Amino acid sequence: MRPLEGLLVLDFSTLLPGPLASLILAEAGARVVKIERPGRGDEMRTYEPKVGDDSVNFLLLNRGKQSIALDLKAPDAISRLRPLIERADVLIEQFRPGVMNRLGLGYEAVRRMNSSLVYCSITGWGQNGPKADIAAHDLNYMAETGVLGLSVGADGAPVLPPVLAADVAGGTYPAVINILLALKQRDQSGRGTYLDIAMGENLFTFMYWGLGNGFAAGAWPHAGGELVTGGTPRYHIYRTADARYVAAAPLEDKFWENFCRLIDLPQEWRAASAPAGEVTKAVGAIIAAKSAAHWRALFAGQDVCCSIVATLEEAVNDPHFAARQVFAHRLLANGRDLPALPVPVVPAFRSATSHAPAPRLGETLDPLLSI
Template identity: 75%
Template sequence: MRPLEGLLVLDFSTLLPGPLASLILAEAGARVVKIERPGRGDEMRVYEPKLGDDSVNFAMLNRGKQSIALDLKAADAVEKLTPLIRRADVLIEQFRPGVMERLGLGYEALRQLNPKLVYCSITGWGQSGPKAHTASHDLNYIAETGVLGLSAGADGAPVLPPVLAADVAGGTFPAVMNILLALRQRDITGLGTHLDIAMGDNLFTFLYWGLGSGFSGAGWPKPGGELVTGGSPRYQIYRTSDDRHVAAAPIEDKFWENFTRIIELPEAMRDPAAPEAEAKAAVAARIASKSAAEWQALFAGQDVCCSIVATLEEAVADPHSTARGLFTHTLKAGGQEIAALPVPLAPVFRAEPTRGIAPRLGETTDPLLSL
């Protein structure tokens, strides 16, 4: 039995943070019902590339769910949803603060119908504060919380990240964690709660080291000046002779000693007292003397904490990914079947590899609303 079997989740969210959160709950056994607007549905459905009628992004994030198409502004919308609300265990919404209240679906109204409901609101800046109603995307959250400012490219400008850190790490994961905590609390008290998940708030956790330095008076971190921002030869990306890259992280002395021995770094540059800029340049010169394949062969089986920077295609095909079964689950949409998105659930909490099907817009509207 998957641990969340028997739980009903109503998901009013769109795009990424909320749908990924409800996907994780679904993979753990919960029944997830998406509430979508008629005609268009979740905005993610229209993204490119397509997998059948909808986008592959939508299929990736919404496999195994059910879909209701309902105009939430209609006079009878709340009445139609009331039977489901009374039975629901969890509700996820991602509107700006106040929208659900105006629709008659705010927490205070719904807890009168269902005191056990765990009501999770995911927003960029939270339910209160000066930025609460500010429109933002992932790039804005990492920009305004200091994360982006600590990255720097060759020209010193911040580097555009390829991952949606605020949406997933600041929104989805805290939402799932707090939903599970709230369900555990409900086991004890019999009552649900309202969860205020703010993506911007949650990004500060990732900068624990910088906050500690700043708060303690040791100085606020700068891009290119700290251990993990490029200030040390022991935590760097170095170019190879064939224009690939080595991600080198031999931070501890034992790893540094192995690394510098293998790359034949001059003795003077191995000394921890060596000027960092000179040591970085010396390491860069050595790494630039061989190809990525040559370095990969030399580092193989050695404790050096070094990796060849892989493409996504290479990472998916890595034998370790295959051995871990990361892409054994599949999803089906539009007559096509592809590997499903891996989710961070321990295998013990998931069913054997399954085929998830992405829901067509409103396909379960009538049966679910007629209960």
């Protein structure tokens, strides 16, 4: 039995943070019912590329869920939703602050229908504060919390991150963590609660080392000058002769000594007292003289904490991830069988049934029939 079997989740969210949160809950056994706009549905459905009528992004994020098409502004919307709300365990919404209140579905209104409901709101800046109503995307959250300012290229300009860290790490994961904590608390008190998840502020957790340096010593970090921002040759990315890259992280002395020996770094550059910038240049020149294949073979089986930077295609086909069955679960979509999105739920808590489709818009005509 999956740990969330029997739980009903109502998901009013769209795009990424909320749908990924409800996907994780669904993978652990919860029944998730998406409440979508008639005609268009979740905006993610329209993205490219598509597999059939819906985008592959939507299909990956909504595997194993159900869908109701309902105009939340319709006069009878609340009365139609009431039976679901009264029996739900979790509600997830991702509108701007105040929208659910205006629809008559704010926490206080819903709590009067179901006092044991865990109500989770995911927004960029939270429900209150000077930025609460400001529109933003992942890049903005990283820009305004100092994360982007520490991620720079060789020219000193910030680099566009390839991952949506605020959406996933600042939104989805804190939402799931707090939903589970709230459900545990409900087991003890019998009461539900309201969760205010703010994606922007949750990024500060990832800057713990910079916060510590700044708060304790007044030494606020800067790009290119810290342990993990390019300030040491022991945590750096080096270009190879064939325009690939070595991600080198031999931070501890034992790894650094092995690394220096394998690349035959001259002794004068190995000491901790050697100028970091000069050592980085020396290491870079050595790495640049040989191909990625050479360095991959040289570092294989050695304790050096060095990797060849992989493409996403190479990573997906890595034998290690195949052995771990990372892509063992499947997604049925328009007659196609695709790998499902990996989620951080251990196999023991997931269904043994590996195939599940995403819902068509409004396909669940009466979700109460089989609850």
